[in-house]
Amino acid sequence: MAASARAGAAVMSGRERILAALRRRPVDRTPVWFMRQAGRSLAAYRELRERFDILAITRTPELCSRVTIMPVDELGVDAAVMYADIMLPLIGMGVPFVIDPGVGPIIQEPVRSGRDIARLRVIDAAEEATPDLFTAIRMVREALGERAAVIGFAGAPFTVASYLVEGHPTRDHARTKALMHGEPELWDRLMGTLVEVTIRYLRAQARAGADALQLFDSWVGALSRRDYEARVLPHVRRIFDGIADCGVPRIHFGTGCPHLLEAMAGAGGEAVSLDWRVPLDEAWQRVGPDRALQGNLDPSVPLAPWPVVERETRRVLDEAGGRDGHVFNLGHGVLPDSNPAVLRRIVDLVHGETERP
Secondary structure (H helix, E strand, C coil): CCHHHHCCCCCCCHHHHHHHHHCCCCCCCCCECCCCCCCCCCHHHHHHHCCCCHHHHHCCHHHHHHHHHHHHHHHCCCEEECCCCCCCHHHHHCCCEEEECCCEEEECCCCCCHHHHHCCCCCCHHHHHCHHHHHHHHHHHHHHCCCCEEEEEEECHHHHHHHHHHCCCCCCCHHHHHHHHHCHHHHHHHHHHHHHHHHHHHHHHHHHCCCEEEEEECCHHHCCHHHHHHHHHHHHHHHHHHCHHHCCCEEEEECCCHHHHHHHHCCCCCEEECCCCCCHHHHHHHHCCCCEEECCECCCHHHCCHHHHHHHHHHHHHHHCCCCCEEECECCCCCCCCCHHHHHHHHHHHHHHCCCC
C-alpha cells in the first residue's frame, strides 16, 4: 500500500470512509459496496418479492428502506445504494411502463416522434413525480447514521432513451441509433428533456439525504467513441454540471465501454466506476490522478470457489496499489446466484487487507 495513504489514518465510520475515498482522501481501509447489493441474492429480499413486485417495493418507503439497509446489516458494506429502478423518473414524465422480471422494463408506448417527445413532462421530482423515493431516502439516512453512506442514482440519458425508443431491452439499439443519426435535432430534444428530468431527480435525492450520486449508463458501450463524444457526452456533461453544487461526490458508471473511458471521465464527477474489462492501474493512467476509481471485480467471480475469489479480490487491490481514491466494488451488479456469505468474506478481506496502521 502507498505510504501516503497509510500515514496516520484514524478509524473511520463506513460513511466517512467511502466519502473520503470518493474525494481521494486517505482512509483507514478501502471502502466496499456492491452494485445491486440491495436484493437479488439476499434471502430476506426474495421472501419479500414473493409478496410484492419490484415497483411496489420501490414505491413503499417502509419496504424500500428495509431492502436498502439489508446489505449493510448482512454484508458489512460501507454504503447502502437505494433500492430503486432507473425507470422511476418516467412515472412523473407520464410514460407508462412495467418491469417484467424475466425481460426488464417494457415501455407500453415507445417515444419515436416529435409529438411523443412533446408529451414528456418535466415536473418537480420530489413533490410530483416519485415522492415515496425521497421519503425512503430520508428514512435510510436516519436509520444508518454514520454506519454507511447512502448512494442515490439515476439512469444516464442514453440508457433511458434507449428504453424509451426501443420499448424494451435490446442488444443492437437499432431504433435508438437510427433516431440519433437520422434525426439529430429530435434526438437532442429527447436527450435535453431527459437531462432536465435527471438533474431535478438527482438534486432532490441529495436534498433528501443521499451522500453520493451515481449515474448509470448501462448501454452506452453500444456507441462508438465518435458518436458518444458528438451525440451523448455534451448531455451527460450538463448533468454533472447541474449537480455540481449539491455538495456530494458524483460517480459515473458505464458497461462495455473501455473505448469511452477518457471521454466519460471528462464528463465530470469525482469518480469513475469501472466494469471488469480494464485493470485499475491502466484506468488510472488513462483518466489521470484527479479521479477516484470504483470497482472492479468481475461479478461472476463470487460464484467461483473461495481460493479463486480470494485471488481475484487481491488482484484488484494490487492494481489499486494503495492509491487514495479507490472504492472496491464489482464491475457490475451482484448476480442472483451469488452467496451472501461469500460477499461478506470479500468485504472482510478487502477491509482486512487494506487496513492502515
